[in-house]
Amino acid sequence: MRVMQIQDDWGLGNLRLAERAQPQPGPGQVLLRMRAASLNYRDLVVPERGYGSFTGTLPLIPVSDGVGEVVEVGAGVRRVAPGDRVCPCFFQGWISGDPELGRMTGSLGGPLDGAMAEFMCLSEQGVVKIPSCLSDLEAATLPCAALTAWSALVTHGRVGPGERVLVQGSGGVALFALAFARIAGAHVTVISSSDEKIERLRALGADATINYTRTPEWSKTAREITGGRGFDHIVELGGEKTLPQSLRCIRAGGTLSMIGVLSGSLLAVPLGLIVTRQVRLQGITVGHRDGFEAMLRALEQHRPAITVDRVFEFTALREALAYLRSGVQFGKICIRHPD
Incomplete structure (x- = not known):
């Protein structure tokens, strides 16, 4: 599968298109074909190893936020099924309750590999189903911002x-x-x-x-x-x-x-x-899965406008990050994954 990853050394200049083996879901895991991603300010910080040891190790697939379709599930999965559209949670291990260090260190896009991959394999506990009223681009903006x-x-x-x-x-x-x-x-x-x-x-x-x-x-x-x-x-x-x-x-x-x-x-x-x-x-540092699901119910009920400023293609991640750095955007910057 194709990925955009930071390799060899830290810095946006080391962001490259690369190939990785497609992951396979084990027990309790789901395989997602990613459809879209969106950028946050932290996506400028991660390539410069701005979070120190919490940034992760190289090679690293950046960008925390995205949406994908479940294409395969491992044994024992009950929360989602093939065909469901889901967002990966920013904190993979923070399901509910108060913030604790252990719950807040497993964030996507650093130190864990993020959404700039054609496929992601995650725990079923680390994804939430997206209502049909949201487009892929709209859904991709939700996990962090x-x-x-x-x-x-x-x-x-x-x-x-x-x-x-x-x-x-x-x-x-x-x-x-x-x-x-x-x-x-x-x-x-x-x-x-x-x-x-x-x-x-x-x-x-x-x-x-x-x-x-x-x-x-x-x-x-x-x-x-x-x-x-x-x-x-x-x-x-x-x-x-x-x-x-x-x-x-x-x-x-x-x-x-x-x-x-x-x-x-x-x-x-x-x-x-x-x-x-x-x-x-x-x-405030994002939030837990229970909060995400409560927020989705509110979005489905009230249908507020979700503003997407500009959409870049998958391989134009570096250009998208430069646009984010400029600060001229109004709303979210999104990435369209290849079909």
């Missing part, structure tokens, strides 16, 4: 009707956060870098928007949107440069879901704003 947003707002945040939510940007996690907050009945403010993106965000249901390029000190404007009270929940994707402003517009007792570090990973914030106002700073 969508579940991260769901975990932040629903599993941990428990956002409800009338609450005020602020979302940063227009990437995959941000757009899913906008969709899930709206499903929950919240009022959603989104900050973005361009008026063109803001227009599209409003079309997707954003109640209020701020262009942070024109308003660099956006926290004051954002707080005014809440009548001075502050936001109940902020989906924090920027990190180093945005967290200080998020702390200035979160309400007392509010929750900051710490997800991304797109503007830097160092922490330099006034800690008094967290302590004296009892702000909850909640780290």
Whole structure:
């Protein structure tokens, strides 16, 4: 089978098209013919061995998120059957319950081989069935970005009707956060870098928007949107440069879901704003299979728009990653696998 893999040494320059033997399912395993994949920011980090020993070893098949069709099952498989469309779970060993190191080290696309292969062989416990209302490309966007947003707002945040939510940007996690907050009945403010993106965000249901390029000190404007009270929940994707402003517009007792570090990973914030106002700073790293299946039920019920910005062919992975690095996308970047 054909794969895209990082070989010989780390770095995007060592990403190559290669051949591997097609895997065969053993007891409790399923064989998937992959149909599509989608990119996340971590897919830029993995080729540079950015997670240290947790990145895995070479050769490594990158990219965590994808969708495939079950073509063969091993002995004892009950969860899925040939012909089912399924998504591999980002964390293969985190089925339910609280996060534990052992449950969070088996992630696809590093250290485990990822979705850039014609076939994947996985435990039946590590896949979820996809409803028919979702296309292959839409389904491929779900395992990391969508579940991260769901975990932040629903599993941990428990956002409800009338609450005020602020979302940063227009990437995959941000757009899913906008969709899930709206499903929950919240009022959603989104900050973005361009008026063109803001227009599209409003079309997707954003109640209020701020262009942070024109308003660099956006926290004051954002707080005014809440009548001075502050936001109940902020989906924090920027990190180093945005967290200080998020702390200035979160309400007392509010929750900051710490997800991304797109503007830097160092922490330099006034800690008094967290302590004296009892702000909850909640780290979010994707989520478990039970959460994924709950999210799928919500998607099937409410059918929010899933925005795919651009689709690349299987062998154009390096070009797709360069496009991701540019930051110009609105929504998800997908990869179409060969038939």
